[in-house]
Amino acid sequence: MSAHSHLDGQLPHEPERATLEGRNKVLGFWLFLGGETVLFGTLFSAFLALRDQVGDGNPSGQELFKLMTVAIATVILLTSSLTSVFAIQAMHRNQVKAMQGWLILTVLLGLAFLGLEIYEFYEYVHEGHKFSTSAFSSSFYTLVGFHGAHVLFGIVWISLLIAQVARKGLNVVTAPKVYVAGMYWHFIDVVWVFIFTVVYLMGKVA
Amino acid sequence: MAHAHPVKRYTGLMDWLTTVDHKKIGILYLIAGGFFFLIGGLEALLIRVQLWKPLNNFVSADTYNELITMHGTTMIFLAAMPIIFAMMNAIVPLQIGARDVAFPFVNALGFWTFFFGGLLLNISWIAGAVPDAGWTSYLPLASPTYSTDKGVDYYVLGLQIAGIGTLVGGINFLVTIINMRAPGMSFMRMPMFTWSAFITSALILFAFPALTVGLVALMFDRLFSANFFEVSGGGNTVLWEHIFWIFGHPEVYILILPAFGIISEVIATFSRKRLFGYSSMVFATVLIGFLGFMVWAHHMFTVGLGPVANALFSIATMLIAVPTGIKIFNWIFTMWGGSIKFTAANLFAVGFVPTFVMGGVTGVMLAAAPADFQYHDSYFVVAHFHYVIVGGLVLGLFAGLHYWWPKMFGRMLGEGLGKLTFWTFFIGFHLTFFVQHFLGLLGMPRRVYTYLDGLGFNNMNLISTIGAFLMGVGTIIFIINIIVTSAKPKTAGNDPWEDGRTLEWAIPSPAPEYNFVQTPLVRGYDALWKEKMDGNEGMSPAEPIGPIHMPSPSILPFVMSLGLFIAGFGFMYANNDWQAGFFKDLFASHAVAGAGLLITLSCMVIRSLKDDHGFHIEPEELTNKGVKA
Ligand code: HEM
Ligand SMILES: [Cu+2]
Numbered sequence: 024m025s026a027h028s029h030l031d032g033q034l035p036h037e038p039e040r041a042t043l044e045g046r047n048k049v050l051g052f053w054l055f056l057g058g059e060t061v062l063f064g065t066l067f068s069a070f071l072a073l074r075d076q077v078g079d080g081n082p083s084g085q086e087l088f089k090l091m092t093v094a095i096a097t098v099i100l101l102t103s104s105l106t107s108v109f110a111i112q113a114m115h116r117n118q119v120k121a122m123q124g125w126l127i128l129t130v131l132l133g134l135a136f137l138g139l140e141i142y143e144f145y146e147y148v149h150e151g152h153k154f155s156t157s158a159f160s161s162s163f164y165t166l167v168g169f170h171g172a173h174v175l176f177g178i179v180w181i182s183l184l185i186a187q188v189a190r191k192g193l194n195v196v197t198a199p200k201v202y203v204a205g206m207y208w209h210f211i212d213v214v215w216v217f218i219f220t221v222v223y224l225m226g227k228v229a
Numbered sequence: 230m231a232h233a234h235p236v237k238r239y240t241g242l243m244d245w246l247t248t249v250d251h252k253k254i255g256i257l258y259l260i261a262g263g264f265f266f267l268i269g270g271l272e273a274l275l276i277r278v279q280l281w282k283p284l285n286n287f288v289s290a291d292t293y294n295e296l297i298t299m300h301g302t303t304m305i306f307l308a309a310m311p312i313i314f315a316m317m318n319a320i321v322p323l324q325i326g327a328r329d330v331a332f333p334f335v336n337a338l339g340f341w342t343f344f345f346g347g348l349l350l351n352i353s354w355i356a357g358a359v360p361d362a363g364w365t366s367y368l369p370l371a372s373p374t375y376s377t378d379k380g381v382d383y384y385v386l387g388l389q390i391a392g393i394g395t396l397v398g399g400i401n402f403l404v405t406i407i408n409m410r411a412p413g414m415s416f417m418r419m420p421m422f423t424w425s426a427f428i429t430s431a432l433i434l435f436a437f438p439a440l441t442v443g444l445v446a447l448m449f450d451r452l453f454s455a456n457f458f459e460v461s462g463g464g465n466t467v468l469w470e471h472i473f474w475i476f477g478h479p480e481v482y483i484l485i486l487p488a489f490g491i492i493s494e495v496i497a498t499f500s501r502k503r504l505f506g507y508s509s510m511v512f513a514t515v516l517i518g519f520l521g522f523m524v525w526a527h528h529m530f531t532v533g534l535g536p537v538a539n540a541l542f543s544i545a546t547m548l549i550a551v552p553t554g555i556k557i558f559n560w561i562f563t564m565w566g567g568s569i570k571f572t573a574a575n576l577f578a579v580g581f582v583p584t585f586v587m588g589g590v591t592g593v594m595l596a597a598a599p600a601d602f603q604y605h606d607s608y609f610v611v612a613h614f615h616y617v618i619v620g621g622l623v624l625g626l627f628a629g630l631h632y633w634w635p636k637m638f639g640r641m642l643g644e645g646l647g648k649l650t651f652w653t654f655f656i657g658f659h660l661t662f663f664v665q666h667f668l669g670l671l672g673m674p675r676r677v678y679t680y681l682d683g684l685g686f687n688n689m690n691l692i693s694t695i696g697a698f699l700m701g702v703g704t705i706i707f708i709i710n711i712i713v714t715s716a717k718p719k720t721a722g723n724d725p726w727e728d729g730r731t732l733e734w735a736i737p738s739p740a741p742e743y744n745f746v747q748t749p750l751v752r753g754y755d756a757l758w759k760e761k762m763d764g765n766e767g768m769s770p771a772e773p774i775g776p777i778h779m780p781s782p783s784i785l786p787f788v789m790s791l792g793l794f795i796a797g798f799g800f801m802y803a804n805n806d807w808q809a810g811f812f813k814d815l816f817a818s819h820a821v822a823g824a825g826l827l828i829t830l831s832c833m834v835i836r837s838l839k840d841d842h843g844f845h846i847e848p849e850e851l852t853n854k855g856v857k858a
Contacts, residue, residue: 180837183834
């Protein structure tokens with residue numbers, strides 16, 4: 024029960040599940056991601072319902088989207104998912120330094136992704152694709168922007184965790200936090216894969 | 230090693246603001262939900278006064294729209310849901326033999342966000358811009374074109390903030406029930422109320438995010454000129470209806486399932502029999518929860534989705550009547566041959582059964598799509614949902630409150646006054662709503678502030694208004710009962726009804742802070758009853774007596790929610806037509822909104838960085854004292 028029992032001494036094999044608090048956190052987070060799935064599912068549905076409502080004289084997705092930029096962003100984000108897996112594997116081997124390194128790399132890749140996205144939005148706005156231009160633009164920015172906000176949140180969160188582990192070390196209190204942040208990061212990755220297909224690829228061919 | 234850092238323990242108001250104890254949070258939910266229930270009830274009485282005679286001008290048409298909108302929104306989101314959460318907080322951990330919930334901090338956060346969201350919504354009355362587009366807030370009525378004042382903004386932001394609280398509360402209960410059951414408490418030994426809390430929480434988890442998105446979209450339309458529902462910009466108003474009802478229909482089952490759970494406990498206890506068909510009850514609850522997601526378009530039969538869609542949703546809706554019917558029969562068979570005690574709690578439970586059946590029957594009538602073209606938007610629908618919500622949920626909550634009051638507060642509610650509450654409320658209820666079926670069939674539309682003379686509506690509306698006041702009297706008697714009871718000494722024993730079957734009756738009333746001195750060992754369904762039948766004194770423990778770890782109290786949930794509250798105002802008044810000056814600069818720059826969000830985010834950072842070591846209660850301190858109420 025007590026969060027203290029493993030603080031000193033050897034870390035157990037799966038430190039994130041060593042305490043009841045840890046197990047609660049992991050399960051609670053899985054459920055939270057279930058709710059997030061409904062959230063993004065609804066955003067996707069709204070986008071699909073409105074994506075053809077471009078309005079007269081406004082740029083359509085086909086004209087706007089630059090698959091090259093988006094593809095690079097996709098590769099970056101998928102790579103960051105991989106680095107976060109390495110971080111968790113390092114955690115399970117109790118290699119704190121390696122874990123921290125992989126986490127820092129994950130954050131950097133996240134920042135690169137975000138930078139590309141901001142640049143992309145900036146371009147779109149200049150081409151007349153503003154938030155209030157049409158139902159298409161509103162639902163586009165809301166869906167992709169919600170995802171971007173999730174990435175930003177994840178970056179801040181993981182950075183704080185890196186600082187925390189640096190101060191307190193890896194133990195049965197910090198391990199579940201890192202593990203859960205990893206789950207979160209995978210989730211936003213999966214959402215992005217759907218955005219890439221549904222918004223960009225389908226938008227380009229349609 | 231077991232010694233943690235000493236923790237500051239607060240008293241008085243600070244104790245309530247910082248508590249993370251699920252029993253106290255339950256009481257907070259009850260007080261706040263009860264308060265909003267009174268506000269919503271007052272609004273209902275004003276509506277009924279306006280309608281007591283034809284062409285009445287007690288309130289204006291505008292005010293009337295505000296009253297019906299705020300009545301519906303308040304009752305569903307700020308009264309019914311919180312009182313359900315009150316019962317779940319007070320009872321579920323006890324029923325599964327847990328010392329605490331899975332996330333005590335998050336639980337407190339859930340309460341405070343609900344509270345501040347509700348406050349924000351109701352401040353609209355003071356601000357003079359009240360939501361008036363109905364509790365369903367359909368578009369285009371709720372669009373910036375047709376709702377030009379800030380009324381609908383209050384609706385959007387108030388519900389958004391309150392909704393966060395509900396969502397995290399639901400996750401807390403799911404994890405609590407999955408991970409924290411006492412040894413031997415398998416899923417198929419869980420009391421029915423806990424089962425219903427479990428399924429309701431799952432519905433919350435999968436339904437509320439849809440509402441979140443709907444509200445965000447409406448907020449973006451209203452505050453940042455988005456075009457989700459703006460037809461001129463290519464938006465689609467039917468999209469809102471889909472999103473709202475994909476949330477909205479599961480929501481009505483979120484409301485009714487806990488009542489089903491309460492009724493199952495109360496009827497079994499006072500029939501002094503095991504609940505009939507327990508496994509089929511569990512199965513029916515799960516099935517209702519599942520089907521609840523497939524029927525939302527029965528609220529949209531008249532939109533024009535086409536005959537195929539209407540037919541499918543019609544059949545799916547009627548299907549729900551099957552598991553519901555299973556439950557009704559199980560309750561009747563539980564009573565059958567039992568030695569029934571008609572306590573006040575049981576009166577409410579027994580009164581629930583036929584009343585809810587009537588609501589279910591009108592539901593199936595409404596589910597026949599072609600017929601619904603006649604019923605839709607008439608008083609028939611109003612009668613239907615009040616039969617299921619008031620005659621169902623509210624009677625269930627009254628039953629639960631009378632039944633568990635001793636467990637929450639250590640005192641039994643007066644039986645005499647309780648029975649009087651039942652009869653006045655019950656008769657008042659049927660007077661109010663029975664006639665509304667016929668008003669609807671005669672063609673009286675809902676949500677219209679008055680009606681003409683000579684349509685045959687007069688007498689029935691008068692009866693309805695009289696009934697509403699009788700329900701008001703019933704509520705006042707209940708409040709008197711509470712006040713009288715709170716003056717009595719705390720004498721309730723562990724098992725004040727003497728027929729308790731489930732674990733909560735194995736521990737003192739009210740439950741001590743740590744619930745169980747020793748985690749109990751569960752040996753069967755109706756855990757306590759089984760021990761009684763085997764001739765044992767209470768539960769056998771599953772662990773030796775030892776120090777008990779408790780979470781520390783924290784003010785952060787309160788401050789976090791306050792931050793959201795401030796941010797809500799900031800967003801709402803950012804594009805207000807302020808006169809140039811300090812306030813304009815403050816709001817238009819989004820400084821207020823930003824500051825609010827910053828408060829909330831900083832609290833999250835503090836929470837993440839500062840470990841909560843909690844504290845330990847040592848064996849010598851385990852005095853079996855209950856929580857103070
Ligand atoms: C056998 C079960 C039920 C069936 C078949 C059913 C069916 C329906 C249908 C078809 C409507 C739409 C009527 C219309 O607008 O024309 C409706 C409305 C409604 N029902 Fe039910 N219902 C059932 C149970 C419940 C329960 C248990 C609750 C709540 C606890 C509930 C709450 C509502 C509400 C609030 C509305 C009206 C919403 C509004 O337009 O403001 N229903 N029901
Ligand atoms: Cu429905």
